Amino acid sequence: MALIEKTKVELGKAHPLDKYLRIERIPTLWCPGCGLGVSLAALLKAIDRRVKEGVLDPKKIVFVTGIGCTARTSFYVGFDAAHTLHGRAVAFATGAKLANPKLELIVLGGDGDIAGIGGNHLIHAARRNMDLLVIMNTNFIYAMTGGQLAPTTPPGLYTTTTPQGSREKPMNVIKLLAAFEVNYVARGSSIYPQLLEQYYYKALGMRGFRFIEVVSTCPEVFGRHIGYRDPVTLYDELKKRVKVKTKPSIEESSLDWDRGIIIGEYIVNDYPGYIELIMGGKK
Numbered sequence: 001m002a003l004i005e006k007t008k009v010e011l012g013k014a015h016p017l018d019k020y021l022r023i024e025r026i027p028t029l030w031c032p033g034c035g036l037g038v039s040l041a042a043l044l045k046a047i048d049r050r051v052k053e054g055v056l057d058p059k060k061i062v063f064v065t066g067i068g069c070t071a072r073t074s075f076y077v078g079f080d081a082a083h084t085l086h087g088r089a090v091a092f093a094t095g096a097k098l099a100n101p102k103l104e105l106i107v108l109g110g111d112g113d114i115a116g117i118g119g120n121h122l123i124h125a126a127r128r129n130m131d132l133l134v135i136m137n138t139n140f141i142y143a144m145t146g147g148q149l150a151p152t153t154p155p156g157l158y159t160t161t162t163p164q165g166s167r168e169k170p171m172n173v174i175k176l177l178a179a180f181e182v183n184y185v186a187r188g189s190s191i192y193p194q195l196l197e198q199y200y201y202k203a204l205g206m207r208g209f210r211f212i213e214v215v216s217t218c219p220e221v222f223g224r225h226i227g228y229r230d231p232v233t234l235y236d237e238l239k240k241r242v243k244v245k246t247k248p249s250i251e252e253s254s255l256d257w258d259r260g261i262i263i264g265e266y267i268v269n270d271y272p273g274y275i276e277l278i279m280g281g282k283k
């Protein structure tokens with residue numbers, strides 16, 4: 001047996017979370033030091049806990065992604081999955097949920113995908129309190145396409161579309177979503193995977209619109225632009241900037257690379273989701 005095939009077979013038996021992966025697609029295309037693998041592992045652990053509790057049925061979980069490094073996740077998970085258009089994952093997931101309300105829709109995307117090109121869909125899903133879990137990976141850059149300005153890029157940073165340094169202010173999606181009656185808004189980080197797992201776990205047991213921003217590392221593109229190309233150095237730099245807080249206020253939510261980024265649970269509600277509203281309480 002060729003070494004790579006042997007490794008894949010062994011991988012399939014090696015870890016209790018392998019059952020949620022398409023082992024034949026592993027290894028991923030993610031670069032060494034990318035936070036995406038850490039974040040996915042935390043999500044799969046949270047899903048596993050909810051499956052074991054009987055809250056989630058793996059056959060009813062559907063991942064929906066747009067395009068980007070983050071969006072590649074739909075290739076790797078062993079659930080039903082749709083790799084859709086850049087920016088349109090929330091709209092696609094909304095359609096899937098309306099067509100079959102028994103599905104648990106998990107949308108994953110980069111900050112460009114979810115808050116940039118997909119921003120309008122995000123707003124309206126939040127306005128409806130649509131029953132979706134939306135996970136946005138904030139790596140401060142358009143990574144897959146080589147380093148263009150993202151809605152979250154720190155001011156002054158060189159990107160391929162801002163060669164003189166960005167003059168734009170980063171978008172605070174947490175504050176944007178606070179304008180709506182959504183059920184869950186948290187910000188975690190791949191730096192703190194156990195905390196991230198807790199947020200995922202909690203959100204997976206809730207109804208309505210749930211949003212988790214994951215502040216993550218992209219040494220290959222963002223790291224290169226900011227001068228921390230080495231994965232360990234970027235990890236250490238992000239760790240210095242990320243501060244954990246219990247019940248932070250919306251006023252503390254700015255995405256400020258220089259002054260620090262507060263992670264925690266910003267909004268927790270239990271309003272009826274859109275599906276319950278249109279089905280008169282029956283789900």
Ligand SMILES: Cc1ncc(C[n+]2csc(CCOP(=O)(O)OP(=O)(O)O)c2C)c(N)n1
Pocket residue numbers: 067068069070071085086109110111112113114137139141142143144145150
């Ligand atoms: C409609 C459309 N516009 C642009 C692109 C090119 N494109 C692919 S991924 C991407 C941005 C990726 O950045 P982000 O969404 O932040 O995800 P990341 O790669 O950082 O995870 C762009 C602009 C596309 N595929 N489709």
Ligand code: SF4
Pocket residue numbers: 029030031033034035036069070139143144217218219220221222
């Ligand atoms: S380019 Fe960045 S976000 Fe994409 S896989 Fe590499 S490290 Fe991760």
